[in-house]
Amino acid sequence: MDGDEGGVRSVLRAIDLIGLFTEHRRMWSIRELTEASGLAKTTVIRLVTTCEQRGLLWTREDGQVTIGPGLLRWAKLGHAAWQLSEPVRQVMRELATQCGETxxxxVRSSTARVCVAQHEGPQHIRHVVRVGDELPLWAGAAAKVLLIGAESTVVDRVAALSPHGKEFADELRKQAGLAAVDGHAVSHGERELGASGIAAPVVDREGRIIAALALGGPTTRFTDERVADFVTAVVTSAQWISRLGLDPAL
Structure with missing residues (x-):
């Protein structure tokens, strides 16, 4: 058992190490990786070497470590697995055009939500979230929808990660409950000041919530009158997507 736990811990450390690489930070030295990860230098060197053997990391001649070519295959696989059907993308395009917002x-991933698809709105000023971005579940309209029916332990963990502390769990349950009754959720400035959102659930053939369809943009454009129209459009679009299905990934 100890060996199994040690192996799992090493895998998690390697994943966390790779997670330090972003579009804005593509190169790291061993010293920088050690400082950022909080791991011992010998551990970082061992993890980098192991990842290099599988092509997940790459050490350049100048000693800088970057993402390895082995991830190209994984990126292609991930794109194919989460590629939405054209009818679903058409619903998203029409919603963005109708409302003028992104x-x-x-989808929910443990205690976070991940953006798996996007169609940008036509406005020059818009709320920027990129496909693949991981956002908290303690704030935002989509978070409320994705917490509908969530296990109590999940809600407790989400609350503990929030700036409000574990006592926020009851409020999260209340918000999710209201979203379940209303069939949608609205948020203003919860995660980011000046940003608003509206979300509705996307369900599978058994009626289980598998995703949240969200409309987001600057709060200045989300007036009460427009929000009422947006809600109708988002809910209708989410129902269409539920009928079409989110295959192949979901």
Whole structure:
């Protein structure tokens, strides 16, 4: 058992190490990786070497470590697995055109939500979330929708990660409950000041919530009158996507 736990811990450390690489930070030295990860230098060197053997990391001649070519195959696989059908993308395009705001689809991943699809709105000033971005579940309209029916332990963990502390769990349950009754959720400035959102559930053939369809943009454009129209459009679009299905990934 100890060996199994040690192996799992090493895998998690390797994943966390790779997670340090972003579009804005593509190169790291061993010293920088050690400082950022909080791991011992010998551990970082061992993890980098192991990842290099599988092509997940790459050490350049100048000693800088970057993402390895082995991830290209994984990236292609991930894109194919989460590629939405054209009819679903058409629904997203029409919603973005109708409302003039950016449309995203989020799924719940443990205690976070991940943007898996997007169609940008036509406005020059818009709320920027990129496909693949991981956002908290303690704030935002999509988060409320994705917490509908969530296990109590999940809600407790989400609350503990929030700036409000574990006592926020009851409020999260209340918000999710209201979203379940209303069939949608609305948020203003919860995660980011000046940003608003509206979300509705996307369900599978058994009626289980598998994703949240969200409309997001600057709060200044989300007036009470427009929000009422947006809600109708988002809910209708989410129902269409539920009928079409989110295959192949979901």
């Amino acid at each position: 449309v995203n689809i989020y």
